[in-house]
Amino acid sequence: xxxxxVGMPAFPEAARAAVDDPTLRANLRHATHTIRAKxxxxxxxxxxxxxxxxAGRRIKDHTLRHLDRYLEQLEASVTGAGGTVHWxxxxxxxxxxxxxxxxxxxxxxxxxxxxxxxxxxxxxxALEAEGIRAYETDLAELIVQLGxxxxxxxxxxxxxxxxxxxxxxFAHEMAAWGRPAPENLTDTPADLAEAARLHLREKxxxxxxxxxxxxxxxxxxxTLVVVESExxxxxxxxxxxxxxxxxxxxxxxxxxxxxxxxxxTLPRSATAERMNPYTSTWTGTTDEDGPRAFHLVLLxxxxxxxxxxxxxxxxxRCIRCSACLNVCPVYERAGGHAYGSVYPGPIGxxxxxxxRGTASEIxxxxxxxxxxxxxxxEVCPVAIDIPEVLVHLRERVVExxxxxxxxxxxxxxxxxxxxxxxxxxxxxxxxxxxxxxxRTGQRLASRSRRLHPRALPGPGRAWxxxxxxxxxPAEPFRDWWLRTRGGKDAK
Amino acid sequence: xxxxERILGRVRRALADVPPDERPYEEAVPRDYLRExxxxxxxxxxxxxxxxxxxxxxxxxxADAEExxxxxMRLLAAHGSQEAVVPPELPPWWTAAADLVRIxxxxxxxxxxxxxxxxxxxxxxxxxxxxxxxxxDGSPDQGRRRISLVPDHHICVVRVPEQVVxxxxxxxxRLDPTRPLTWISGPSATSDIELDRVEGVHGPRTLxxxxxxx
Numbered sequence: 001x002x003x004x005x006v007g008m009p010a011f012p013e014a015a016r017a018a019v020d021d022p023t024l025r026a027n028l029r030h031a032t033h034t035i036r037a038k039x040x041x042x043x044x045x046x047x048x049x050x051x052x053x054x055a056g057r058r059i060k061d062h063t064l065r066h067l068d069r070y071l072e073q074l075e076a077s078v079t080g081a082g083g084t085v086h087w088x089x090x091x092x093x094x095x096x097x098x099x100x101x102x103x104x105x106x107x108x109x110x111x112x113x114x115x116x117x118x119x120x121x122x123x124x125x126a127l128e129a130e131g132i133r134a135y136e137t138d139l140a141e142l143i144v145q146l147g148x149x150x151x152x153x154x155x156x157x158x159x160x161x162x163x164x165x166x167x168x169x170f171a172h173e174m175a176a177w178g179r180p181a182p183e184n185l186t187d188t189p190a191d192l193a194e195a196a197r198l199h200l201r202e203k204x205x206x207x208x209x210x211x212x213x214x215x216x217x218x219x220x221x222x223t224l225v226v227v228e229s230e231x232x233x234x235x236x237x238x239x240x241x242x243x244x245x246x247x248x249x250x251x252x253x254x255x256x257x258x259x260x261x262x263x264x265t266l267p268r269s270a271t272a273e274r275m276n277p278y279t280s281t282w283t284g285t286t287d288e289d290g291p292r293a294f295h296l297v298l299l300x301x302x303x304x305x306x307x308x309x310x311x312x313x314x315x316x317r318c319i320r321c322s323a324c325l326n327v328c329p330v331y332e333r334a335g336g337h338a339y340g341s342v343y344p345g346p347i348g349x350x351x352x353x354x355x356r357g358t359a360s361e362i363x364x365x366x367x368x369x370x371x372x373x374x375x376x377x378e379v380c381p382v383a384i385d386i387p388e389v390l391v392h393l394r395e396r397v398v399e400x401x402x403x404x405x406x407x408x409x410x411x412x413x414x415x416x417x418x419x420x421x422x423x424x425x426x427x428x429x430x431x432x433x434x435x436x437x438x439r440t441g442q443r444l445a446s447r448s449r450r451l452h453p454r455a456l457p458g459p460g461r462a463w464x465x466x467x468x469x470x471x472x473p474a475e476p477f478r479d480w481w482l483r484t485r486g487g488k489d490a491k
Numbered sequence: 492x493x494x495x496e497r498i499l500g501r502v503r504r505a506l507a508d509v510p511p512d513e514r515p516y517e518e519a520v521p522r523d524y525l526r527e528x529x530x531x532x533x534x535x536x537x538x539x540x541x542x543x544x545x546x547x548x549x550x551x552x553x554a555d556a557e558e559x560x561x562x563x564m565r566l567l568a569a570h571g572s573q574e575a576v577v578p579p580e581l582p583p584w585w586t587a588a589a590d591l592v593r594i595x596x597x598x599x600x601x602x603x604x605x606x607x608x609x610x611x612x613x614x615x616x617x618x619x620x621x622x623x624x625x626x627x628d629g630s631p632d633q634g635r636r637r638i639s640l641v642p643d644h645h646i647c648v649v650r651v652p653e654q655v656v657x658x659x660x661x662x663x664x665r666l667d668p669t670r671p672l673t674w675i676s677g678p679s680a681t682s683d684i685e686l687d688r689v690e691g692v693h694g695p696r697t698l699x700x701x702x703x704x705x
Contacts, residue, residue, distance in 0.1 A: 031686040051524035062519040065509045068502045081669070087494040139692065140683035156683050163684055189684040193692050200693065205602040205641075221668040231640065231679040231694025238636040238671075239602050249498065254516055256668045260660040261524070271682045274543060275622035275659075278694060279674035280636075286671050289635040300498045308505035407501040 008340035010365035015334035038272035057383040060317035077222025081284025083294040095126035114138035115213025119342040137232035146173040152336025155322040163187040210236035243291035250316040265381035269321035302355030308404035311392040317382040324376035346376035350389040367393035420459035442476035527657035543623025547677030560588035572609030578634025605641040645695040
């Protein structure tokens, strides 16, 4: 994925600064708690939520299990409707294709709709290196771009910023990118939105090339769907002469009808609205309405590696709503940057290590960035069992084993740093298989309990640094059972 | 090998565990959800549309054929618009009472020109009561997508009850996916500052929906 995060320390190290930052903690707490309650109300309005959730899961599962067929069908539909389809095996190839397409138009600037896929591949940086300036037009992406910052949330990349910080960024940075912020800009959200409107309008009106992602692609019709709020998406999708959409291959749904599920579950899960203000759908090109040229870049970049994992592939059902981030106790405290990826939070903790592998320190630590409380699974509108995949990926980190990387079968070596854990688990397995040894050990532990330390020594120190060691009872359970005949005799 | 073949090859190898005779799409996807939420009379469905549009800050009016031209005139005047964009086949009587320059869609060629126009008047393809949504499909009474986007004031006329459906599934049944569609639920808004919703960003900041009784 993007090179922005190379050399990130492991999650616990990266989270330390965030957890110590009271402003950040307050910003995240305020935002996630606001949206949590609203989402619950929006979901409660639909009596058939469970049915919609099950249908969403099944549509996505079915599509993924026949993805080759649906990709070919989509390609034919888009081509038939006047679009051009490109295939990109990885980030570099996608960036090369997009840069080439922009250069063919002779333009040196593009306007962008918020898109996770283009964040993932580091498109803006790649275009910059080719002398093409990409303007982010989503309000939160604009805040991140002007602040030379990194996104920290899937839906609201500037969630870590409060209104005062946003005001300062606009007041100081807008002039360098185009129209300056109005004099005496206040920090009320309405004024900040107005400043963004004025700043971006000239860019929309002169734009010749637009770049987007898509929320859904319909295989049977070749239709792409973009769900948004501000109208910046509509500007980028309709005013330019050329439109380039970079979309992950997992974003397909088979039929037009399938949208009836996701257009109900996505807005309620994402912004807690019955419906988001604007949804645009387009099928190829339309005479005299919108772009004359439409290019679709289908992106793999690790998705087929995730697809090869029978437990992990469910992560590809994700519709990027962010509900799991907003309910996660770990995300609420650590913030998005600590995850070292454009995909933070619970979904990021299972998606990133599958897309990038678990070779780096940060990626190997992500499956542990969770308390396994399961709140993420409960709110997920496509029922991704995130805790199940987290545990599966932890096992892969510790034990190694077969996996697929860049389309090739590999055997992963067990990660360093988990030797003590593996030794402890081996010892436990042996003890449970030898009852007399277990009994002797338990009695020994009970009798020596006054001498037990409160923290583990050596390699166990990190583990017990954040946990209380369980107290050993005065008498092992089995001895108590034998002595009292299962509690029938009094104590 | 090109990237198309490479990606399709990776997909097929990744799916080696999927049996060739797996359940087809029709059986694999249960539709255990409702076609609409709750039973309503036609009039109640229209009421719900009005309520949900207003909940997301659209301004809702009701009018019959006789009242419509005067209402449109009043709304345009209140917004201070001397010019309004109209799609090629907007019924002329809708704006007949208004004393203004009608900018016909084709003439408003550049986005910059559209940006100087105060208002736009369009019809719609369908409206969804449960979500408070109007959908435009580029038909001749609605025009190209850009005309309902760049001007800051959008007046959208919905013919009730025939253009109103209760739910999202019912709307999709009526719509043609080959047309470029714009689903509009209230004026432009954002939740990007502290996840709190504020209205008025890049799209029209004022959306007025007229429910035209037929």
